[in-house]
Amino acid sequence: MxxxxxxxxxxxxxxxxxxxxxxxxxxxxxxxxxxxxxxxxxxxxxxxxxxxxxxxxxxxxxxxxxxxxxxxxxxxxxxxxxxxxxxxxxxxxxxxxxxxxxxxxxxxxxxxxxxxxxxxxxxxPTVLADVWQDIRRVAQCIGGETAAAEAEQAIAALQVRVQCCRDKTAFIAERPTVACIEWPEPLMAAGNWVPELVELAGGRCLFGTAGEQAPWLEWSALVAADPDIIVVMPCGYDLVKTRQELAPLTQTPEWDNLKAVNSERVYLTDGNQYFNRPGPRLADSLEILAEIFHPDLFDFGYRGQAWQKL
Missing domain, CATH: 3.40.50.1980 (Nitrogenase molybdenum iron protein domain)
Known part of the structure; x- marks a missing residue:
């Protein structure tokens, strides 16, 4: 440095x-x-x-x-x-x-x-690999070759956590379908790294494409897809604010007919601290999704402070 x-x-x-x-x-x-x-x-x-x-x-x-x-x-x-x-x-x-x-x-x-x-x-960054590269680039630009070499240790530790989730979900035959909501009104699905995280956590992402910006979402598309799981992760909102801003979702007539709602598989998350920040805590975000999707396989201790059931 x-x-x-x-x-x-x-x-x-x-x-x-x-x-x-x-x-x-x-x-x-x-x-x-x-x-x-x-x-x-x-x-x-x-x-x-x-x-x-x-x-x-x-x-x-x-x-x-x-x-x-x-x-x-x-x-x-x-x-x-x-x-x-x-x-x-x-x-x-x-x-x-x-x-x-x-x-x-x-x-x-x-x-x-x-x-x-x-x-x-x-x-x-648009995907996880970009985040690792950003860590390398910041280290190189500010600290030179020595810092860049040290950064590899930090990146390796994050990648181990990602690999743990990938390994445990690799052989899951029935992956739940998932809709990640990044903004309640107007309705927007999550994009960039979130679809990648969903797949790594053992889910099947219905909306958004890895590496592409978050897409606007029509209610008719959400109803037609009828996801097994809905994860609400508004950009810039913590858990309290997310719960306060649910009316555009829960007061829409089609809401009560959704499979995820009737099976009580709608989850609120602290999108501000986790999913919306393409930094080291995307590893935490992955672990949060793994806990939500497959509680029989994962318990990292995020429930209550990073996510809640609706």
């Missing part, structure tokens, strides 16, 4: 990667959404949303869409905070303008800095 690196992470998953690599003390700034591990919450906040992130899922969706339709970014980068922090490296993303500050936002902010020109590391 170079002398006294000063890292600013503008996306929660990157903050978790920095912590995994043992560089928590080098983290001098974070985004308003970076909240894990709890020890980093005293770092200065470098971003803020341009919309009120409160209200129903439909209201939040409408505010975000209005900003995007007017060609405005969804988040602000606090240039004056970056100026004071003088970072050597800034971690950001180029995947989703709704989830976090965009690469363009960061580049514009850096252009306004007068005291430093930090190196920008932009992450854009």
């Amino acid at each position: 170079p002398d006294t690196p000063r890292i600013v992470s503008l996306i929660p998953s990157a903050t978790e990667i920095v912590d995994l690599l043992g560089w928590r003390d080098a983290l001098v700034g974070r985004s308003h959404e970076c909240d894990y591990p709890t020890a980093i919450q005293d770092r200065p906040v470098c971003t803020q949303p341009k919309f009120q992130p409160i209200g129903t899922s439909q209201e939040i969706h409408d505010r975000v869409m209005k900003l995007l339709q007017t060609a405005l970014s969804v988040y602000d980068v606090k240039v004056e905070v970056l100026e004071a922090l003088r970072p050597t490296h800034i971690l950001t993303q180029a995947q989703c303008e709704v989830c976090a500050v965009s690469l363009a936002d960061v580049e514009q902010a850096i252009a306004e800095l007068t005291h430093s020109q930090p190196q920008v590391i932009s992450l854009e």
Whole structure:
């Protein structure tokens, strides 16, 4: 690692990667959404949303869409905070303008800095293999060859956990069909790494394609597919907020006729802390799904704090 690196992470998953690599003390700034591990919450906040992130899922969706339709970014980068922090490296993303500050936002902010020109590391994972590669890239860019070599140990430990789930589910003949809901209103299924996690956990993903963005979902398609299991994992919502925002699902007339509802196989998860963050805790997300799908095979202890039955 170079002398006294000063890292600013503008996306929660990157903050978790920095912590995994043992560089928590080098983290001098974070985004308003970076909240894990709890020890980093005293770092200065470098971003803020341009919309009120409160209200129903439909209201939040409408505010975000209005900003995007007017060609405005969804988040602000606090240039004056970056100026004071003088970072050597800034971690950001180029995947989703709704989830976090965009690469363009960061580049514009850096252009306004007068005291430093930090190196920008932009992450854009779509599947598990990309997450492992991002860990390698962050290690290499900040710490050089030595750090990159050490990162392989951390990646290997995560891959062992993934392989454990894969091995135990490999010979399951009857895999439950699964619908993962990433947003309640308008209805959206989960994409990117989530379909891959579903398959690794011993399920059959009905909606979304591994490596592709989350698709909007028609209620008629959900009813026609009639999944064995429904997992609700709204982007940015914890368990409490997820339960509060179930009305668009549970009050839809077709809801009570779904197989998953009648067999009591609807599950709520903390999507904010797990499934929506393409970092080290995707291994936890996989284990959560394995617990839900096959409780006879898996018990990692997530029930209650990471997921609940409806």
